[in-house]
Amino acid sequence: MRIEENYSLLAYNTFHLPVKARWFMEYENEEELGRILRDEYFQECISLHIGCGSNLLFINDYRGIILHSQIKGIQLVEENENTVLLRIGAAEIWDDVVAYAVSKGWGGIENLSNIPGEAGAAAIQNIGAYGVEIKDVIERVETYNQLSFEKRIFTKEECRYEYRYSFFKNEHNEPHIITHILIRLNKKPVYTLQYGTLKETLANYYPAITLTHIREAVISIRKEKLPDPKIIGNAGSFFTNPFITKQHFDKLKVQYPDMPFYPALNNRIKIPAAWLIEQCGFKGKNHGQVGVYDKQALVLTNLGDANGHEIALVAESIRAAVKERFDIELTPEVKYVD
Ligand SMILES: Cc1cc2nc3c(=O)[nH]c(=O)nc-3n(C[C@H](O)[C@H](O)[C@H](O)COP(=O)(O)OP(=O)(O)OC[C@H]3O[C@@H](n4cnc5c(N)ncnc54)[C@H](O)[C@@H]3O)c2cc1C
Numbered sequence: 001m002r003i004e005e006n007y008s009l010l011a012y013n014t015f016h017l018p019v020k021a022r023w024f025m026e027y028e029n030e031e032e033l034g035r036i037l038r039d040e041y042f043q044e045c046i047s048l049h050i051g052c053g054s055n056l057l058f059i060n061d062y063r064g065i066i067l068h069s070q071i072k073g074i075q076l077v078e079e080n081e082n083t084v085l086l087r088i089g090a091a092e093i094w095d096d097v098v099a100y101a102v103s104k105g106w107g108g109i110e111n112l113s114n115i116p117g118e119a120g121a122a123a124i125q126n127i128g129a130y131g132v133e134i135k136d137v138i139e140r141v142e143t144y145n146q147l148s149f150e151k152r153i154f155t156k157e158e159c160r161y162e163y164r165y166s167f168f169k170n171e172h173n174e175p176h177i178i179t180h181i182l183i184r185l186n187k188k189p190v191y192t193l194q195y196g197t198l199k200e201t202l203a204n205y206y207p208a209i210t211l212t213h214i215r216e217a218v219i220s221i222r223k224e225k226l227p228d229p230k231i232i233g234n235a236g237s238f239f240t241n242p243f244i245t246k247q248h249f250d251k252l253k254v255q256y257p258d259m260p261f262y263p264a265l266n267n268r269i270k271i272p273a274a275w276l277i278e279q280c281g282f283k284g285k286n287h288g289q290v291g292v293y294d295k296q297a298l299v300l301t302n303l304g305d306a307n308g309h310e311i312a313l314v315a316e317s318i319r320a321a322v323k324e325r326f327d328i329e330l331t332p333e334v335k336y337v338d
Contacts (some may be wrong), residue, residue, distance in 0.1 A: 001036070002026040009066065013053035014116060015302050015311065016233035021066040028070045030144070030151075030179055036067065037149050037177075047146075048337060049177050051121035052093075055235055059308040059338045069120060071179055074100055083184050085139060090120025090178045094127070102211045106185035108137040110211045111192055113218040116229055116236070120178035124168040126161050130195040130218060135161035137183040143168075143176040152176070164240050164333055197221050225296050233302030234293070238315055239330040242276075243268040252326060273322075273330055274298040280321040290314040312336065 007024035010016065023045070027033045036042055046064030050056065071089040074097060078085035084106055088097055098113050111132040115122070123141050127134050138161070141154045154176075160167040168176055191214060193199050201217040202209055227234050244252075249269040252259060256279075262270040277283065277297040284294035289306035292314070293299035300311055319330045 001028065001032045007066070009053065009058065009062070012050060012066070012068070013056050013058055014229035014233060014235055015053075015057060015306075015308070017058050017302070017306075017308050019058040019061050019308070021062040021064075023065040024068070025065055026068045026070055030071070033069070033071075033144060033177065033179070034149060037144065037146060051091075051118035052116055054116035054229060055121070055125060055334055057235065057308050057311055057332075057334045057336050059312060059336060062337060067177070069118075069177075069179070077182070082187055084187060085182060085184050087180050087182050088119045089180055090118060092119045093117075094119050094122045098215065101185055102215045105211060106187060107189055107191070107211050108132075108185040109134070109183070110214040111195075111198070111218055113215045114222045119181055123159070123178060123181045124166055126164055126166050128164065129222075130198050131192045133161070133163075134183075135159070135166075137185060138181060139184045140182040141178055142180040142182070143178050146175040146177055148174070227293055227299060227301055233306070234299050235334045237273070237298040237333050238300045239273045239277075239298060239319075240333045241270050241273045242328050242330060243270050244328060245269075248327070271328065276322045276326055276328060276330070277318055280318065280325055282318055282321070287314045287317075292318070308336075 004024040007021050009019050009021055025036055027036060042065060047067055048062065048064065049067040069091040071091050073089045074092060075087040076084055077087045094117050095114055097119055098109050102110055111130040112127060112134065115127050115129060122134050123138060135156065138156050138159065141159055143152050143154060145152060154167065158167065167173055168178070191209060193202065198217055198221065201221055202213060205213045226236065243264055246267050246269060249261065260272050260275055264270045274297045277292070282292040283297035285292055286303060288310060289303045290311050291301040291303050293301055300314060302311065315332060322328055322330050
């Protein structure tokens with residue numbers, strides 16, 4: 001177990017904000033986690049479990065305890081003719097898991113290549129890209145209840161997955177710490193390639209496409225479109241894509257015939273938030289030390305010395321502009337930590 005006081009979180013947030021945590025506690029296994037959770041001082045403090053901080057915006061220094069897992073390992077727990085079941089420690093880097101699966105010829109997560117963060121957080125966020133979400137492969141999630149200290153295994157259904165949402169993100173539910181995730185992958189090729197740019201990038205490989213081709217194509221598309229958080233501070237998409245009613249959509253479509261859209265469940269329509277932000281004139285513009293990325297308007301960047309408060313202010317002006325022009329409410333995908 002590692003315990004640090006007044007610990008810099010610079011390496012633990014991809015916005016590169018130089019914030020500190022009053023306490024930073026890192027555990028190696030479930031037994032150590034149990035000891036931390038049962039500690040009286042821990043119970044009196046506010047706390048936040050983090051992964052790599054690639055979806056966090058620290059507004060200030062954190063006054064409580066930052067928890068971080070070091071539970072690693074990828075275990076093959078079941079195998080049959082068609083599938084494998086892997087049990088993965090929450091602290092495994094998600095993209096290492098994808099690289100490992102692809103190297104073994106196990107399919108299902110290759111479209112989720114190059115998404116920053118850890119495996120535990122991936123299951124909380126229901127990460128998604130190029131037509132695939134982690135919920136498509138999740139079988140179970142192993143957790144610790146932070147209040148009752150009980151271990152509980154959630155089935156996929158109990159995780160209540162939706163677009164970028166799970167049971168674990170709902171602040172009305174008791175907080176659970178994820179220790180392991182179990183994912184089922186295919187031994188036989190079942191590819192998801194309907195996404196336009198992915199299809200085009202892979203055109204040369206048809207019909208002999210492999211998992212490696214898909215992984216490489218996804219990585220090259222992402223590198224083209226998104227800033228590398230190791231170089232430019234950012235947290236990926238700042239907002240989720242909004243869903244609107246058919247009525248609202250029909251009204252907007254008259255005024256904006258070129259507006260892109262995707263029909264969704266329950267008669268709702270998904271509108272790309274990037275398009276809305278671009279229409280409001282933010283794309284590629286800098287606001288002090290905060291940038292709106294020129295190749296993807298959904299991404300806010302730290303140009304060097306921004307603080308969390310300044311990033312939040314730019315996000316708020318984008319939100320207000322989109323609301324005024326389209327009457328659409330943008331919701332941050334990034335979690336604000338104060
Ligand atoms: C350049 C870039 C591109 C991105 N592209 C995508 C994309 O294509 N698709 C996508 O879905 N996301 C994307 N993201 C967002 C981000 O990668 C994901 O949200 C990721 O899952 C966050 O992982 P993390 O380990 O950094 O979690 P953190 O940001 O540290 O935490 C995220 C949430 O999980 C909680 N948490 C973390 N670990 C645990 C645990 N073990 N137990 C309990 N709670 C925990 C935290 O409290 C927080 O609420 C991108 C981010 C960046 C920077």
